[in-house]
Amino acid sequence: MESVFNQSADAIFLVNSETLLIAECNQRAVEMFEAGSKDELLDRDGQSLQKQRFTTEEFRVIQEEIDSKGFWSEELEYVTKKGKLFWGNLSAKRIYVGGKNLNLVRVTDISDRKLAEARERQKSQQLKLAIKELKRTQAQLIQTEKMSSLGRMVAGVAHEINNPISFIYGNLIPARRYFQQLVNLIQLYQETYPHPTPEITDSIEDIDLDFLVKDFSKLMDSMQVGADRIRQIVLSLRNFSRLDEKAIKAVDIREGIDNALMILQHRLKPKGAHPEIEVIKNYAPLPLVTCYASQLNEVFMNILTNAIDALELQASRRVISISTSLLAPETAISQLESVEVRIADSGLGMCEAVRKKIFDPFFTTKAVGKGTGLGLAIGYEIVVEKHKGYINCTSIVGQGTEFIVKIPVKLARPA
Template sequence: MINPQKNSILVVDDTPNNIRLLFDLLRGVGFNVSVVKSGELALEKLHLIQPDLILLDVMMPGMDGFETCRRLKADEKSKDIPVIFMTVLSDIESKVKGLQMGAVDYITKPIQIEEVLARVNVHLALRNTQVQLMNEVTEHREAEMKLQETLKELQKAQTHLIQSEKMSALGQLVAGVAHEINNPVNFIGGNIIHAIEYTKNLLNLIQLYQEYYPNPVPEIISEIEEIELDYLSDDLPKLLHSMEVGVQRLQEIVLSLRLFSRTDDSKMKLVDIHQGIDSTLMILGHRIKEYPDRPGIEIIKNYGNLPLVECYGGRLNQVFMNIITNAIDGLEQAINSQKIFTPSIAIQTEVLDSDWVKIRISDNGCGIPVEIQKRIFEPFFTTKPIGTGTGIGLAISYQIVTEKHHGSLECVSELGEGSEFRITIPIKRYQ
């Protein structure tokens, strides 16, 4: 016997005697009983009554019990409420029709008290069990969802922590290296200008000696032949010029390192996006150039006319570094797989709707399978061998673009056709 105090029953009948009998019987054993006299009223009042079981008369004027039951079962909110038909119809066809409409049982009129209580108790017990199971399933689902959310938040926090520590360490390392290199480079650069000038003067002096003293002593002639004076006079200016170019290159690298690290990145500043991309390419130059066993990677720049963008420059440089590094990895994999092609990375920038900047970084490598594309921004997901990839590069990049800059980061890829990453960020600070 179930506990009737926990259940409510709706009686739908237009016969006063039946209503009185059922009301007194069910109320007498402790059920909460509501009564309506038509199918139309049952549908109208259902959301207010919210019964656990419905006793429904089949033969009613207007909307009969069959139609009322059909509409109850068609409604998402009431489809699970058990319906017991009450009828004087005893033929098999009517009973089958009612069961097909969704009824769970029949009570035959005239009403027998023991039969009503027995059938009501059985179906309410089933209903209560069903509700309990549904509640448990819902609770399990909610608990699982909360667990998943907690796990995501934990991964997000781990990624953020790693990002902060990585950027801080990288920024300090790069800034320190740039500082240490900068002093001797500036010293060499400042002195090589004088070395070029001194060399020019000395060579001019030697030329004057050759003009005014065309017949030097044998010892001088021997020394001229020993040092190959003509070759030295021609090659020394070239050598000094190449050293000057090398110093300029070092100065450019130092500048790129300083631009890339941007240790003052705690606040948004106006940044030249192209400068950030170029500094990243400069740092990755050793991976882009040609090697004896591997062709060089062609860099195709299609830069638009971008304004200065209010952003965290150092963090965006980290995004560029992660994406371009992955592109290089993909191209090297394609080269090793004997794919015949000219490896290239294309970088395109443009302004969208005057308020947004889009950066596209694409390669013509092997592409990314669809099942992997769905997971590439997940923290700690990687397809690289153990020890070669952490699985946080793209997760960090996604967090930087979407959370720090309120932009978007997308991946579009097709197997055999390469991959493209699209970064979209606002030009002005996000309001």
Template sequence: MTVTPATHSADILIVDDMPDNIRFLSSLLIEQGYRVRKAINGKMALTAIQTIQPDLILLDINLPDMNGYEVCESLKQDEQTQSIPIIFLSALNEALDKVKAFQVGGVDYITKPFQLEEILVRVKHHLTLKMLQNQLQHQNQELQTTLGELRKTQAQLLQKQKMLSLGQLASGMAHEINNSVGFISSNLNPAKQYVQDLLSLIELYQQEYPHPSDTIQAFMEEINLDFLEEDVNQLIGSMQTGTERIQAVILALRIFSRLNESEIKSVDIHEGIKSVLVLLQSRLYPENKPPIRVVETYNELPSITCYASQINQVIFNLLNNAIDAIEAARDRLQAASETPTIWITTTWENPDLVTIKIQDNGIGIPETMQPRLFDPFFTTKAVGKGTGLSLLTSYQIIVEKHQGQLICVSAPNQGAEFKIEIPLKLTTT
């Protein structure tokens, strides 16, 4: 661990316009093993400090160009020099002078004529405090770094466990539902044929026996045979459409999870995007609200080699967040007669990269929050509405796992755009 040099080898700057005082203090401190530099006025002192920062400053109050108080105030206003300990030197021994010295940022006050032991003890004391302060600051930085890594790891584990469970659940559900839907779908056509045969039989009976009994005539009127014949075909057609819809959702789940495929493979990005849109249909077309329009602009793309299920997860996260942002802006959009919209654009302008842009006209993200978007557990949503994991996970997948980029451009009430750049070939180590 790097720390401030030991007190006996510390760098000390003496600022005094009296040569005798400088010679005396310099000789005394050099004998103790300190490195000593000198300045005879305030401007020279500031230049010397900017060149090489000392570990301690002995600063005379009465200087010709700018007094010691002004030099100290200038140093304390600069983040780079504000932590340097300053011991004031002065023949002034009034209480007000000492109070002002501490008010402007001095750590100690030594009056002239100097007492050797007093100077050495005070210098050593403040250098030791400075060294301990630097050590504590460095350890605090290490703890903050460690805490950040722990939070990041915790977020990764939580999201990984969550997505693994979701993927396994999706795969299991897809398998079970597919079996049931397959059974229904395979029986719909025979059922439709059976119904058609029965209707044809009834039609033959009507031709052979045009005058049925009163009982049959009454029952035919009660069930409205003509309507039943017309509607039963529509019912079976609706059932067929429903099973096809369920099969499309199952296919989307399989594409989204890709649990039964190799982890790294060559995939069609558009296929993944479309599967996510299928899974989000209920959010894109909410009940009792205007639907969210999705504008898809897909340019011709090559296949990319990637962790397919993870890329799908990123697309899902970003689209889901876009929907959340639009839901939060419903009132504004309605007042402006603006259609809730998500734009999805894919391009291949760089021969080595594929770009995906997901833009919305939702609530937007304040500029002050944008630097923290990818921090663990940070969320722009209301309390209880978000975990702060989806963007972090997306960033890790795109930037760390795929050596790509994830960039956000946004402003309040102007929506947000997330741009994903993914290399065509994944470089694994």
């Protein structure tokens, strides 16, 4: 028995169950804990060899388990007499020797296994990071190509609309002038010839000349408003089409939001039993922001599109609220001032499990064909990585969702 005790590959201790002092140990214990002799280990508290002692509560639970089951085991980190750290598997059971209650404690050195496990965890983590980076790169490539194609298409549409509307817009002023000249001529004729022939009198009554003169002016005003509206839409389309623009410039963030709203205007209108989506804007005065303007416009477009999607099937309370504010350096995300944009919808909201994944590439809750899961992932990269900003989302099921975007007012230009 003594031979087995001393020849064991594990460190073995006999510990007094009442005092918890080491009563005996084998030679392997002396070697494992780098003691000069057995005397350095005997009559010592066994916990003194551990890197961290058990708390009172932990020790109470251990004692209860040994008393009830007669056995307890755990993996612990130990410290040798020379200060070296190693991992060991401790197993303890109650035995009776010479009428005394003793704890037979066995410590197996598992440092190699722990090291192997740590390496595997590191490899697994590296693999996860590689997969995440691959997904991010894939998402970026897909979104870049998608937005580049969309930008070219939108630019083409804007160009095709701009040509004819320019003709209309450019001819409105001459048309007003020509019409006024004709009216002046008619009035001069009436003054010169106050008694026209019956045929002319009948024709004036048939066309209701006085009404025609008044209404034509209103008609021209209406055409002017329509032409202005179309020109504004063309301008919004042109701004949106510059998605691959790489230059940093100073812009008014609010204009980018308004451009996105202009393009999405058709989706805000009432449909069947669903009322119009109301957009409430609370814009605070803001300085110009030095940024990649077209890329931030893409972020706002994606957030607003998601907000509209969330309200699409809602029969009432279809509201999108947009607010902007200027944050002082102490409350901002950097040592400089930051602009904060909040976009909230009154939709059904989302659960916490979904909210945590919304910025993951290719994650979407939309039906097949309705969403790629790239918009918010790319938006996160644009805001956080390219602009050193902040983007987050809060949501309560049944109450809606809010996105918060913070962008430093000054973005450092690339070297």
